[in-house]
């Protein structure tokens with residue numbers, strides 16, 4: 001326990017977190033891992049796996065909420081590492097709704113959270129999804145240039161949304177979409193707000209579904225918004241808060257836009273944890289292989305060249321997990337990220353996953369390069385972690401700006 005009453009940082013998992021880790025690991029080993037190859041080839045959302053996860057309460061709002069509020073902050077990182085150890089594409093399908101849920105839970109009114117977040121998960125009998133739609137064809141890293149426009153129709157107390165979103169995980173197949181739109185384009189990212197688009201709202205449709213390099217068991221698509229009308233109550237956080245925020249920004253005062261960025265920073269360790277899961281899967285597989293495979297009359301693990309690779313893989317994997325856990329503990333316990341620790345964790349873990357999975361292919365030689373072995377899939381899956389949720393370059397910008405205090409470009 002620290003002076004301010006928050007649980008101190010410990011590498012020893014609490015009994016509750018350890019139990020969750022074991023439980024999620026069993027599901028990952030018995031259900032997710034065996035299904036990974038099939039759903040990667042099918043390039044579809046693995047509904048049967050989601051249903052099985054829902055039946056045991058793993059794909060549920062309760063599970064996510066309990067882990068999110070777990071006091072040490074390690075509930076989510078530990079669970080996500082296990083899921084992605086099982087398979088990253090299926091893992092992303094299992095946690096994809098979480099991003100949409102957090103976008104409402106973080107700044108939504110209590111009644112919005114109560115109404116819409118459960119709709120992003122559904123029930124064990126009827127599994128549902130949520131999608132968070134920020135990126136656009138001309139607004140990826142540069143979120144300030146989002147063109148999707150939301151205009152208020154005062155007479156009807158409705159918002160009218162028009163624009164095209166891209167790269168949306170679960171886009172078009174989700175029950176609830178959360179759409180980031182500009183309400184005042186002159187204010188860039190500070191003139192934006194999140195809108196809930198309820199199920200079946202006319203004007204929302206799926207555009208192109210992308211065929212991807214990796215995480216192919218997760219659905220990624222464009223979302224078209226053509227005169228989509230949503231009730232005033234679907235503006236996340238409510239109109240009074242928005243008007244107040246816009247007024248502050250127009251007066252040149254610090255506004256909650258920066259608070260949204262802080263929320264984003266706080267969620268980055270969870271993305272790092274997913275990357276740690278893939279890296280661990282590849283490391284363990286390569287380790288077993290190096291202990292079995294013989295060349296020149298020896299186990300290949302006897303060759304320094306291979307043992308040194310394994311040493312580096314394990315070191316980077318452990319370092320990545322430590323950064324993730326530190327940032328997750330800080331975020332949960334309200335510690336200010338003085339050196340962009342959330343970005344550090346996501347950046348290091350993402351690049352570690354790419355490096356470790358590549359080395360795993362090298363250790364497996366020709367076998368590693370084929371689809372008969374899982375490491376090539378894990379390598380394809382790992383690459384997304386240097387791209388989404390802020391590219392590696394953007395993470396370095398954030399860290400660079402934070403540590404120097406300069407407006408690094």
Ligand SMILES: Cc1cc2nc3c(=O)[nH]c(=O)nc-3n(C[C@H](O)[C@H](O)[C@H](O)COP(=O)(O)OP(=O)(O)OC[C@H]3O[C@@H](n4cnc5c(N)ncnc54)[C@H](O)[C@@H]3O)c2cc1C
Pocket residue numbers: 099132133134135137139140141142166167168169170212215220384387388389390391392393394397409
């Ligand atoms: C599989 C997948 C799932 C996704 N899921 C979602 C989702 O659910 N919701 C959502 O809203 N988005 C999602 N995204 C979008 C993702 O967040 C963006 O792809 C990402 O932010 C990068 O944007 P971009 O692709 O437009 O690349 P760009 O921003 O065009 O970047 C291209 C290159 O330029 C570099 N670059 C850009 N600006 C700078 C700079 N200032 N300094 C240095 N380098 C720079 C980038 O680092 C990158 O290397 C997903 C993407 C993928 C591929």
